[in-house]
Amino acid sequence: MKNKIIFATGNKGKVKEIQEILKDLNYEVLTMKEAGIEIAIEENGKTYEENALIKARSVAQHTDAIVMADDSGLEVDAMDKSPGVLSARFMGEDTSYRIKNAEIIRRLEGKEGDERSARFVCAIAAVFPDKSEVTTRATIEGLIGYEEQGENGFGYDPIFYVPEFGKTTAQLSPEEKNQVSHRGKALRLMKEELMKYESNHCK
Numbered sequence: 641m642k643n644k645i646i647f648a649t650g651n652k653g654k655v656k657e658i659q660e661i662l663k664d665l666n667y668e669v670l671t672m673k674e675a676g677i678e679i680a681i682e683e684n685g686k687t688y689e690e691n692a693l694i695k696a697r698s699v700a701q702h703t704d705a706i707v708m709a710d711d712s713g714l715e716v717d718a719m720d721k722s723p724g725v726l727s728a729r730f731m732g733e734d735t736s737y738r739i740k741n742a743e744i745i746r747r748l749e750g751k752e753g754d755e756r757s758a759r760f761v762c763a764i765a766a767v768f769p770d771k772s773e774v775t776t777r778a779t780i781e782g783l784i785g786y787e788e789q790g791e792n793g794f795g796y797d798p799i800f801y802v803p804e805f806g807k808t809t810a811q812l813s814p815e816e817k818n819q820v821s822h823r824g825k826a827l828r829l830m831k832e833e834l835m836k837y838e839s840n841h842c843k
């Protein structure tokens with residue numbers, strides 16, 4: 641039987657990406673819902689790492705499996721790096737991304753080129769069965785587009801333009817996005833941490 645990693649997220653867009661990126665591991669990757677852990681978590685940290693740890697620790701209280709969590713966001717330089725850690729709550733958690741994306745485009749009216757710079761940031765936290773903890777972080781740099789483009793991905797992807805590809809992250813295939821994204825890179829760093837944990841604990 642495979643060991644389990646429980647991912648403390650309720651975001652379906654993240655789940656798809658995480659399952660794909662971790663599929664080569666010799667672990668069964670379950671969401672907290674699939675693991676039967678349905679708890680409300682208050683994300684009141686000030687940083688991505690704090691929030692990722694808050695989520696992972698909350699779920700780790702209910703299991704002895706490895707628990708991981710993702711906290712991520714979009715930083716728009718012309719908006720003082722907001723929405724940042726508040727990306728899910730920007731204009732209200734239930735507001736559609738069509739409206740949120742339109743508002744960001746509106747706030748950048750008159751800005752050109754590098755004045756539209758932005759990045760996605762992702763912190764991944766892990767709580768291991770011995771309760772040791774580790775976090776990783778990665779980013780992807782881009783520009784805010786002038787209109788939504790693309791149907792893939794989720795959230796702010798349709799307005800996040802990556803100059804190297806000449807496309808938004810919503811126009812990249814899921815495989816291409818995972819290769820270059822904040823989440824793909826942070827999760828691959830976390831895979832290395834997992835290997836270190838295994839080599840120290842499973843002799």
Ligand code: ITT
Pocket residue numbers: 648649650651654683695710711712713714727728760793794795796797821823
């Ligand atoms: P969980 O806490 O349950 O994981 P959440 O959606 O509340 O889900 P966050 O607090 O980490 O997650 O919020 C991150 C938000 O940042 C997310 O809802 C998106 O709006 C945005 N975001 C993060 N990564 C993104 C990506 O790859 N593409 C598009 N938007 C992204």
